[in-house]
Amino acid sequence: MAVINNGLRIPDLADSERLGREFRAFHKIPADAKLIGTMGELKPLKGQRDLVLAANEIAKTDERAYFVIAGKDNTADRRFRRELRRLVKVFGLESRFLWLDWLDDTSPFFAAIDLFVSPSHSESFGLALLEAMTRGKAVVATATDGAKELLGNVGRLTPIADPLALSVAIRSMLDDDELAKSSGEKLREIAADRFSLKRMVDLTEKLYFDLTAESRKAK
Template sequence: RVVRAADPALVLSHGQRPARLFARAAAPGTVMAVCVHKPVFDVTPDTHYLCVGRHLAKLAIERGAPVDHVHFIPNAVTPPSVQAAPFARAGHSVRIVAAGRLHRKKGFDVLIRAIAHLRAWGLEATCEIAGEGEERPHLEALVAELGLGGDVALSGWTADVPAFLASGDIFAFPSHQEGFPLTLLEAMAVGLPVVASEIDGPIEMLKDGVNGRLVPEDDPDRLAEALGELIADRPAARAMGQAARTLVLSQYGPDELARRLEVVVDLMLTKT
């Protein structure tokens, strides 16, 4: 009813299910566009694709979308009102934080195994994972199996993600598959040193050793090594955190998103 009443020149959908519904209601000649967040999507004729990652834009073209109908618009985050102070808590164990849906693709089991390695190496570090999901029983069992009940906490959803992230010393992102991850952007925005899987998405945001660390996917040993290196060289870790914050605030804020979106909307509306 909204589409038919408004008779829009352009309809932008987040996901293909609403796009299919709106396409049925829209008048002939309406520009149809879909924002693509994940690699699971189909290409339909005369549809524009706004991709949050360059790897997703490449996929859209490979699947048959015309080059001039594919646009790269990365995700953005609101500048946080809090800022992390990594390693500033004297007398406390290093606090590693992570956040996301407790799903197999997020790789939190890899992080838990990495924490076990840190403890075996004599490094005092705790880990708190904020989020909820179907993997909770498996992750809780793994924590118990590795004897990490006092070191790893699964704290559920948090109402204030930036504040939670800013409470940490290091952010870990062991995911197996991503688009252009908002949680990683949020961690970078508060100035946390980050360690992320070297996969599509994070590799577009991070330069290893400059504004974060990249490690092979599904490798708890390498993840633990990178975390240990940040713990051992805290000035370098803080510098990476600040470099990450500077990047996000300058390139991935609301103003940049609005600028990019305005350019693409104008471009789509001029296409015949």
């Protein structure tokens, strides 16, 4: 049985600096902030609550840390988003959080963030995580099957549903710019080598021709 991974186009990053500046200016995020982002449907299984809890730990010692949560809430009356925002308010972190709905163009989001976090409790294959990799972003993720497949030994994996461990991993990336930069560069290389759209198309074509050849031999 052949397994062909999903693939994404590896983007040109020439405009990233400008897009990141414009995104931060538009949303009033300080230019020198360390911006931690996550993207995905808002629901308990995606682990955004764990990220909010981790953010509370990080904010106690790091005034640079800001957070952006992007994703659509399909729960009744957007209940989960309201729960998350209430928790942020309890922690007194409202000024440090940006909330975005679904993004048609994700380029400015990824250009602006310093670190991508995937706090999911279950993930077979994370497209948002893969997109962060294609854009050269450092990543912290929970050890779901999808994250382990994508990241390998690069990036930081933490236990699932463990906000404290998540906060420690995030802080380690925020405190080491060289580590974050080298990690992001390696993840972009992995994405280009194993998960690019071109590779997916090439493997699909090869599989098609191999199956066609076998079918002809059988006749």
